Amino acid sequence: MEEVLFKTEKRQSRADIASMLRTVADKLDDGGDLTLSAGDESVTLDVPSQPTFEIKAERETEGSETELSVEFEIEWDENGDSTDGDIEIA
Structure with missing residues (x-):
């Protein structure tokens, strides 16, 4: 069974997408939690x-x-x- 915890989809510029991917990469490098949010939706994940x-x-x-x-x-x-x-x- 699959439970969707967070989902968003939006057309964005390549630069904006690259910036978001860099933020994810920085969070992974730092070893901290990864928080995804859009509007009033939000989920925080502890990536191993x-x-x-x-x-x-x-x-x-x-x-x-x-x-x-x-x-x-x-x-x-x-x-x-x-x-x-x-x-x-x-």
Whole structure:
């Protein structure tokens, strides 16, 4: 069963997205909690020292419309850390 704790979607400039990703990276580097908020919604997560990092690029075609996406996902068991292979982004 999946429970969505927080979700938001908004068209933004590449610069704004990069800034948000830098903030997430800084929080991960600092080892602090990660708080996500939009409007009156908010959730704070305690990311462990070695979560699993997933990167997925997709092409979704529906009729004549094609949508490309890249997803970055950080996941972990609530009961502990998890570890997988090396990932590189160039």
